[in-house]
Amino acid sequence: MKFYVIEPASLTEAVDILSQAKDIILMAGGTDLLVKVKQGRLKPGRVLSLRQIQGLERVEYVPGRGLFIGPMATHAQVAAHPEVICRFSALAEACSAVGSPQIRNVGTVAGNLANASPAADTAGALLALEAQLMLMGPQGSRRVALADFLLGPGKTCLGQGELIAQIFAPEPQLSTFSTYLKLGRRKAMEIAVCSVALASTSAGNGWSNVQLALGAVGPTTLLSKQAGNVLEGQVWSEQVSILAGKSAASECQPVDDQRASASYRRAMVEVMVKRAISRLEFLKG
């Protein structure tokens, strides 16, 4: 296949070009996009690549503010970042769970979000970490919560000419722990059968500010509010853990496909939520 590649020198220029024509597709790492193009599922006339723009691969942690991830930062970069490993461990775990070393070296976190697969590994972790996205478009910049960004399979709130200029995860409170667990049929090159991301702050014996995200069990990666409420402010006894698992299972909306049945996915949400809870208890020590 043939297509023209446009490589602007700045994000502003990229937005200008994108907003002028509808047949231009934005490419970050290209690990999803180029597969679709090669399979003929997508026939772009032009592809706008962000590759030549300086500084977009930046991953920066600013104490007291949080984590800033540029749109060209790869999964491998984020997974290896010491502050991400230490303070945003769900994200480091999620980035390590993506595809294979080759894909992690090229694929980007922003691309993973914009691709909006319900099974996207980084989306769950970033939802649990209450991430926000800075979008840049012809009308200027706006900030949206990741939860509002993801609208459905392959659907986001990105408007014509808009792109993800930055991903931001706020500084977690002291004693916050997070984890990402993925269930698949093999240990690499895998699209999750179901995934769970959990972040929470240890407060006395109990836990507060609970954020529980579920992947591959609904039209988007989703926050499980009910199960979060079950866990909020509680000591996580075995009973509470079981209840939270059941609650998350009832809240998710899985479908049958060739990877797993809906009923198996629902049952696995229950199991994985319980395991995420145990994992946080373990991390707390």
Add this chain to the structure above:
Amino acid sequence: MESHVIGISPARKDAWGKVSGEALYVNDVKLPVCLEGKVLRSPYPHARIAGIDVGKAMKLPGVAAVITGQDLPAKRFGNSIADQPVLARRRVRFVGERVAAVAAVDADTAAEALELIKVEYEELPVLTDPVLAMESGAPLLHPKFSTYRNAPALDIPNVAGSASYGTGDVEAAFAQAELVFEHTFRTQVVHQGYLEPHACMVQSASGDSATIWSNNKSPFELRAELARLLGLPASGIEVIYPFIGGDFGGKGAVMDEPVCYYLALASGSPVRMTMSVREELLAANPRHAAIITLKSGLRKDGTLLARQARVVFDSGAYAGANSHPLVAGVRRVLGAYRIPHTRIDGFSVYTNSVPAGHCRAPGDPQVFFAVESHTDILAQAVCLDPVEFRRRNVLLEGHISPLGLEWSGINALQVLETAVMNSGWNQPKASRFAGRGMALTERNTGLGGSSALVTLQSDGSATVVSGATDPGTGSHTVLRQIAAHELGLPLEKVSFSGGNTGMAPFDNGSGSSRVTHVTGQAVRLAAQDAVSQGKDLAAAQLQVSTTEIIYQDGIFSSSAGKSLCLQEVLARSGRAGKVITGRGSYVADKAGSTCFSAQIAEVEVDPETGQVTVQRVITANDIGLAVNPETVKGQVEGTVVQGMGFALNEELPRPEGLPQVTSLADYKLATCLDAPTVQTFLVEGSSGPGPYGAKSIGEQGIAAVAPAIANAVYDAVGVRLFELPLTAEKIRHALQQREGAGG
């Protein structure tokens, strides 16, 4: 045996080129002008073609040719039964069947042209279940079956191949048996999983000859079948075969070569074709699905008295990709045991599924999953440890096989004990949900014929010329080792040459675990012939009789103490008529020997998710003699990982004939992270038919993996599954059902 080069594991000569990218594969070969060919495939599992309109496609700029079945001679092809059309004629029989083909200046234009072809289909009833397809009154997928070349005379609907085997009187034995058990097992369609897809390129300027580049692993068989199909003499077809990027049985059948040839004729230009991964999963020739029913009669002490099997292979829409319409593994369904009364009824049945073909040990993983699972159930029924049950019934030297064959060198018990001894079989397990399972299998030592040449060069080096392909197995290195041993030369001085059916002598192709045995024997004989010719030349030069000449390590010496080295013999022998090219030919004896393997799998089952982790596989393999031990171990490790994929995750389901898995994202080949620790123990010393007593290794390890894992899962959590793959979802479902039943 004592040798400077047999039993060692030198680095492969091709290894560096494959890592650096210097090694050439079919798609690396470029012609100055070459079109891209693509085929339009049927979206329906069964339909009548009411009409095809190629008008728009023909008019697309850049399109050089568009052909349909109507444009081609009404001939069919196949390795045995010639049942496959080059392009569908009037009827399509599976989703993925070739309906039309285009040659264009580039792949994009060819793909665009395919979209412009309008095909009118009228859907027909779909046959998906081979058991229903063979019932009387079932609609016939091949109404003209009896007219196909090599079609057996059969009168069961849709049966492409059928046979019965056995010895003794099973019915009487079942009547006398204290215990009788019957179980039915099912296995799924899996792809061979080679990295390089099928690719070919055809040049035929005049139509009276053709040059064909292909990654077919049996280029001489390909040439023979193309000669029949295209109406050309075999001598008019030259098949050039560069490196092959994996095969595992899947590259021994005719694939796109005929359609590529007709596109080349129609366009007047060379054409190349490469299947996409999607096409590979849709329309290559994967492993047969099978339904296997086993019935055994035994004494309460666990002695097997009788065993009966009914095996139904789902052949898919065509059987032509197979060298036997009835998959050869059917004959091994009774296991490696001493059973006086036996019967096998085997069938290969047409359905509207993908045409199945050869896949590493055709039929074996299917039948051994059944028989070795069944064997564990029997052991439990008579309260015997699975190892002890096998010890009591295993074939020993001097026994005849369950089908009445007399094998030499039976060491099945030694192989079994080697695996058991190295596994800690009776030791405590690692955790509550850990399990151990074993399986014992048997496989013949390779068939077919081969000729080889060994040419001695005037500088004292030598070249092996053989038609055997090396689809990544290391066989060329092994063949060089054999020649180097016979010639007494260092391995570096022996090269391998082949790659072209016009220049290399005949070889069956790299299949049925045969290259070391069959081609190896041809090379050994050719090298011996070269030495013998060298002795004649040396004797003439030293003016003694040939019988006085002794050859060792490149030196010819007479009993009088005079000697000449290889260079001297060839240098003094002048130019005319005194070159040395040794020739060797060999044909394998059909049923003379077999080899055994035993495997023990250690698994951990996650009772909440149903996931199985295979932690370690201990494997003992009867190898006779390992010419190149590391290569042998590489084969064994490969079979374990491939067998594990078959056991746990790989499948190509087609409910109602509609493929569900068409990408490698959903076709769950095991990754290196999933691979277990493999501990391989080579059992040498049984006398094999290959050079220096070698047996075979390419396929023998694969069949034991699935039953060993299935038996280990049972040992771990008490769940017995009769249908592969053992997915997490199935295991969890079975665990839940057992809990629901209060078990």
